[in-house]
Amino acid sequence: MAGFFERIFAGRWIAGQNIEDALKEAKRLNGLGITAIINYLGEGYHKRDAVEDAVQTYLTLILEIRKRRLRADVSTKITELGDLLDKKLVLENYAKIVNFAAKNKVFVWLDMEEHRFVDDTIKLYMLKVGKGNTGICIQSYLRRSLKDLKRLPANATIRLVKGAYSESRRVAFQSREETTENYVLLMKLMFKRFRRFTIATHDSKMLQKAIELNRAYRRDVTYAMLKGVRNGYLVALAEKGEKTAVYVPFGRVWIPYSYRRLKERSNLKLILRSLFGG
Ligand SMILES: Cc1cc2nc3c(=O)[nH]c(=O)nc-3n(C[C@H](O)[C@H](O)[C@H](O)COP(=O)(O)OP(=O)(O)OC[C@H]3O[C@@H](n4cnc5c(N)ncnc54)[C@H](O)[C@@H]3O)c2cc1C
Structure with a gap:
């Protein structure tokens, strides 16, 4: 049964499930002029084994990206690197990944x-942040994000999203x-404040607005979407010469990520249509 749902929803x-699958997808995207942002699925870890597996997987991934000359970033989460276990551990793991990625000219997102x-x-x-090969995601549904953005230094690289979790009215x-x-x-x-950033959304109005703003500001902007959502639109942007990226998750821990996608109204409509032949 799990296999059935995995095929329908997560596919x-x-x-x-494997590094090879992610690298193959990155190569396919690169062929369309699109950069891949590869994420090894996993979050909320309370076990050291899972954290260690994630770190090793990112190191292997970085090496393969370099060897195969792919245009691909990696994107991880603090709870995948051990934040719930030990604050010193998460710091060591993040530093290990960022330093190795810098040597191999790979970009690391949080x-x-x-x-x-x-x-x-x-x-x-x-x-x-000073390393120059790191970026952070900021969510527009959070009331605090404007303050956070103002506090981040001008050399920060930001990926702006709307936000995917269920949050209370108090904070979001x-x-x-x-x-x-x-x-x-x-x-x-x-x-106004940053030189290089990513506009990550499937919302054409937001994308159009960003393209307009960039005519005046001429920043280093990338337009990014999630794998499997509206990627045709992104291909068209790439063909017009815009910088584009697709977030490519892989791995066995597919349920939390797929659940978040399923909650998004447009995705649910599309899945139901494909299930019932509309
Ligand atoms: C590259 C990338 C990285 C992300 N990283 C994070 C992260 O680190 N943390 C986090 O919380 N969230 C992350 N997200 C998810 C994000 O927060 C949103 O949940 C997700 O992008 C949906 O919001 P939206 O901006 O597309 O707008 P929505 O308000 O969901 O959609 C706006 C409009 O976009 C169009 N649209 C949306 N989906 C579809 C579809 N399937 N088909 C056709 N049209 C569609 C429709 O016109 C819709 O009305 C990321 C998203 C992207 C693209």
Whole structure:
């Protein structure tokens, strides 16, 4: 049964279970002029084995990206690297990955998780921001994000998203309208303050707005989407000469990620349509 659901739901959004699947997808995307942002699925780890496996997998991935001359970043999470276990461990693991990636000219992103991890994620990011090969995700549904963005140094690299977790009214905007309004506000600030960043959304209005802003500001902007969501739109942007990227998750821990995708209205509609032949 799990295999059935995995094929139906996860097959669309996940490259496969192994490193090789992710690298193959990165090569395919590169052929379309698109960079891959590869994520090894896994989060909320309480066991050292799982954390160690994640670190080793990222190191192997980085080496293979370099060897095969792929245009691919990696993207990890603090709870995948041990934040729930030991604050010293997560720091060591992040440093190990970032340093190795810098030697191999690979870029390392930190995904943003639930609200309770934002402080730790920013703190960790700040330790290596000077390396030049690191980026951090900021979510527009969080009320605090404007302050966070203002506090990040001008050499930070930000990936702006709307946010994928269920958060309370106290910390997050609840309506799509407010989240989108804040997305525009944050995006405008990013164009003013930062040189290089990623606009990560499937929302054509946001993408168009960013393209317009960039006519005036001329920043180093990448437009990014998730694997399996609206990638045709991204191919068209790549063909017009824009920098583009697709987030490519792989691995066995596919349920939390697929659940977040399933909660997104547009995805649910598409899945139901493909299941019932519409
Ligand atoms: C590269 C990347 C990295 C991400 N990293 C993180 C992260 O680290 N942390 C985090 O919390 N979240 C992350 N996310 C997920 C993000 O927070 C949102 O959950 C997700 O992108 C959906 O929001 P949206 O911006 O596409 O807008 P939505 O408001 O969901 O959609 C806006 C519009 O986009 C169009 N659209 C959306 N989906 C589809 C579809 N399937 N088919 C056709 N049209 C569609 C529709 O017109 C829709 O009305 C990431 C997203 C991307 C693209």
